Amino acid sequence: MAKTGLYTGLDIGTTSIKVVVAEYIEGQMNIIGVGNAKSEGLNRGIIVDIDKTVQSIQRAIRQAEEKAGIKITNVNVGLPANLLQVETCQGMIAVNSDSKEITDEDVRNVASAALVRSVPPERQIVSILPQEFTVDGFEGIKDPRGMIGVRLEMFGLLFTGPKTIVHNLTSTVEKAGLVLDELIIAPLALTESILSDGERDFGTTVIDMGGGQTTTAVMHDKQLKFTDVNPEGGEFVTRDISVVLNTSFNNAEALKVNYGDAYPSRTSSNEEFPVDVIGKSEPIKIDEKYLSEIIEARVEQIFQKSREVLRDIDALDLPGGVVLTGGGASLPGVVELAQDILDVNVKLFVPNHMGLRNPVFTNVISLVEYAASLNDIYHISKGAITGERTIPKPTQVAQSAAPNYSQVPQEDYKPDDYGYDDYYEEPKEKGPGLLDKAKGFLNNIFD
Ligand SMILES: Nc1ncnc2c1ncn2[C@@H]1O[C@H](COP(=O)(O)OP(=O)(O)OP(=O)(O)O)[C@@H](O)[C@H]1O
Numbered sequence: 001m002a003k004t005g006l007y008t009g010l011d012i013g014t015t016s017i018k019v020v021v022a023e024y025i026e027g028q029m030n031i032i033g034v035g036n037a038k039s040e041g042l043n044r045g046i047i048v049d050i051d052k053t054v055q056s057i058q059r060a061i062r063q064a065e066e067k068a069g070i071k072i073t074n075v076n077v078g079l080p081a082n083l084l085q086v087e088t089c090q091g092m093i094a095v096n097s098d099s100k101e102i103t104d105e106d107v108r109n110v111a112s113a114a115l116v117r118s119v120p121p122e123r124q125i126v127s128i129l130p131q132e133f134t135v136d137g138f139e140g141i142k143d144p145r146g147m148i149g150v151r152l153e154m155f156g157l158l159f160t161g162p163k164t165i166v167h168n169l170t171s172t173v174e175k176a177g178l179v180l181d182e183l184i185i186a187p188l189a190l191t192e193s194i195l196s197d198g199e200r201d202f203g204t205t206v207i208d209m210g211g212g213q214t215t216t217a218v219m220h221d222k223q224l225k226f227t228d229v230n231p232e233g234g235e236f237v238t239r240d241i242s243v244v245l246n247t248s249f250n251n252a253e254a255l256k257v258n259y260g261d262a263y264p265s266r267t268s269s270n271e272e273f274p275v276d277v278i279g280k281s282e283p284i285k286i287d288e289k290y291l292s293e294i295i296e297a298r299v300e301q302i303f304q305k306s307r308e309v310l311r312d313i314d315a316l317d318l319p320g321g322v323v324l325t326g327g328g329a330s331l332p333g334v335v336e337l338a339q340d341i342l343d344v345n346v347k348l349f350v351p352n353h354m355g356l357r358n359p360v361f362t363n364v365i366s367l368v369e370y371a372a373s374l375n376d377i378y379h380i381s382k383g384a385i386t387g388e389r390t391i392p393k394p395t396q397v398a399q400s401a402a403p404n405y406s407q408v409p410q411e412d413y414k415p416d417d418y419g420y421d422d423y424y425e426e427p428k429e430k431g432p433g434l435l436d437k438a439k440g441f442l443n444n445i446f447d
């Protein structure tokens with residue numbers, strides 16, 4: 001049945017928190033509200049200060065509420081790929097009822113049977129994705145309910161994540177006064193959203209260039225095969241500019257956004273612009289090529305790290321090549337640089353929704369789409385983890401709180417709209433820690 005109802009996506013990023021409210025009418029998606037607020041309380045994609053993150057989320061939610069003209073109560077949140085693990089799982093039960101007709105209860109029970117395994121104490125099960133069922137030996141069944149059988153088997157995927165990351169994320173969302181409908185594996189939603197069927201089948205790599213981290217994800221045979229998190233992103237590019245040119249982080253960000261290019265060979269040393277330098281009363285002149293060389297050094301290092309991990313798993317040979325997205329991919333020249341370093345076909349993905357044609361929004365849109373695509377079988381199986389026994393219905397638009405369409409953005413966001421100048425503070429010193437080890441390997445587990 002085509003979806004009808006409201007879905008809100010919440011992307012808790014290191015640089016900014018994005019919110020998208022979408023109304024589905026008979027499966028048709030209309031974006032009715034958007035929020036994008038400066039993020040505080042995260043370091044390299046991970047929540048390190050719950051209270052500050054709560055305030056940032058509330059700012060972004062308020063913006064989206066004003067635009068949509070509704071109160072947001074429920075959200076679908078992305079879980080970053082840090083230390084994520086996925087494994088196949090399988091369960092089998094005897095069908096319960098006397099009639100032997102398979103019910104919701106049987107599906108929940110077979111999912112529970114598939115969950116029985118030892119999970120290390122520092123990890124927890126985040127999600128179970130049923131892939132197919134077998135009824136009395138008949139394979140390939142997507143929804144066994146209503147069928148008659150004695151033996152029911154389920155085959156699926158099980159995602160586990162670090163308890164601390166999952167706990168911090170869920171309690172932050174709750175503290176922000178929101179109900180967490182779905183905790184969505186972010187690279188799973190992203191790859192499903194932006195790749196075509198063929199790209200997902202034959203194999204394609206997606207590189208999400210965030211502010212605090214870069215996530216490389218490989219989709220092949222329509223399954224998420226691999227993720228790697230490199231705790232380096234666009235904020236590091238800005239910090240390099242700030243350090244080399246001896247200018248503030250805010251100035252450096254403005255330089256990057258207004259004049260930056262990651263591909264020096266197409267820039268000119270004759271194009272100059274003034275830069276306020278700490279300790280000098282007069283601005284100094286910097287040329288475009290010099291700025292570009294500073295940017296290139298960091299972005300090149302980021303792509304080289306992606307190349308290493310992709311080469312290890314032979315993913316550079318996949319026919320779909322590489323798709324870049326995330327705010328960092330807005331930088332001119334990244335596609336050309338990635339092409340040189342990775343030596344594969346590279347393209348940029350920009351969302352195609354009115355008002356959101358900016359790769360900053362790719363992730364949050366994918367969360368909404370993913371949440372809206374989840375079916376009853378998913379929700380029933382999820383009950384095996386949460387104990388929930390009812391299938392949730394999407395929030396309906398209450399008559400009194402109907403969206404105010406006049407406020408829906410009619411033009412695309414420009415950098416000024418999300419206030420780069422007052423967006424940033426000097427980044428905190430980012431010492432080594434858990435995240436330096438952050439590598440979410442889904443090591444070719446299906447092969
Ligand atoms: N037009 C632009 N030109 C250059 N860089 C840009 C532009 N727009 C955004 N960025 C950069 O994109 C980065 C933010 O991207 P994004 O919003 O995807 O990250 P995030 O989701 O907040 O962080 P993360 O995913 O790492 O937790 C910042 O470093 C910002 O400087």
Ligand SMILES: [Mg+2]
Nearest residue numbers: 013014210363
């Ligand atoms: Mg992000």
